[in-house]
Amino acid sequence: MSTAPPAPDMDRAQLVEVAAADLPRLVPLFAPDHPNLAFARAVIDGAIPGRAWAQFHNGAPVACLVATTAPFCLAAGALTPAFFAEAKRLLAGHGEVQLVHPPGPDNGAWAERAGFTTGQRLHFTHPRDGYIAPPPAVPDGYELVRIDADTFSGLESPMARSIFGTDTAQYIAHAVGFALVQDGRVAADAHGVLGGGLNELGTHIHPDHRRKGLAFVVLGAVNHWGCERGLRSVITCHEDKTPSISLARKLGLTEEFSYSIAKATC
Incomplete structure (x- = not known):
């Protein structure tokens, strides 16, 4: 996965809600192999309902939180302890949350400190480009x-x-x-x-x-x-x-x- 930008102030996440017209500015924070990338891009593109917040440094987004209406929420960019704490606050009332975040030596510990528990998911995809899945056979009666x-x-x-x-x-x-x-x-x-x-x-x-x-x-x-x-x-x-x-x-x-x-x- 791509390297995150330099980490901003560790003490204050300062996540602010991103207007719909500005959501495309978040695209560079998501590497092509970011887990559940389709969900993040679908919110950014207005294809599924959701909200997004970002932290800015010198006018550019350096970290973001994208929340879908499903349990999947996604974090990207330079994460800090304050980011996870603020994400937990912003997601209050969301219900079940599975916050997908990029790898980092301290991200799991920071998440637990903010009140999350850690888990692991698996990502499956086609093994090669140009793969065409065959159409399925429809069972009798359907x-x-x-x-x-x-x-x-x-x-x-x-x-x-x-x-x-x-x-x-x-x-x-x-x-x-x-x-x-x-x-x-x-x-x-x-x-x-x-x-x-x-x-x-x-x-x-x-x-x-x-x-x-x-x-x-x-x-x-x-x-x-x-x-x-x-x-x-x-x-x-x-x-x-x-x-x-x-x-x-x-x-x-x-x-x-x-x-x-x-x-x-x-």
Whole structure:
């Protein structure tokens, strides 16, 4: 990962909210291999709802906090003990937080000092450029559909709602999703968070349709769609989440690296 800029004042983070028009100024703080980069870029691009705060030095951003409406929040730049303390304060009321941050010899200790606990996640992606995932086979009794405005507006998917909210027009303009439908009802849905040339995959299976292999089908559809458009598919999960690891590998993705997160309920 890229080297962060020189650290500013260790005693004061001074994070200020960044207006929507100024969000593109944060892009250089995120290296191409920053974990969950698609989420950060999607907020910056206005593709998913979120907020951002930054610390400035001589008029340039040197550190930032990007919060999505999902648990994923992302830190980048020159982090300090004060940064983590202020991030915890700014995220009050967010609920579950998984703060993704770049590696650093002291970042974990600083996060714990601010009231976070540490954890590890795994990052899976395609092993080579130009990879085209095959389209999935649709099981009998189900119909595979591209999620449109009507489907999204009636979607009962906590995962999708936490990431994309309820703005149907924003979803249709900036995201992609596929669903398996049976008897007019969504049995499984999968979506891609699009940003920075990446397609980060996530899925939700209705409780009545679990353990039928449907996650592989809907994720495979989003994976295939992204590959055909030159996007690199990504799946991330906690290091001990065996079903997600197996699913990522079944989709043709391989583990690229592990990374640290700071967890809290804010």
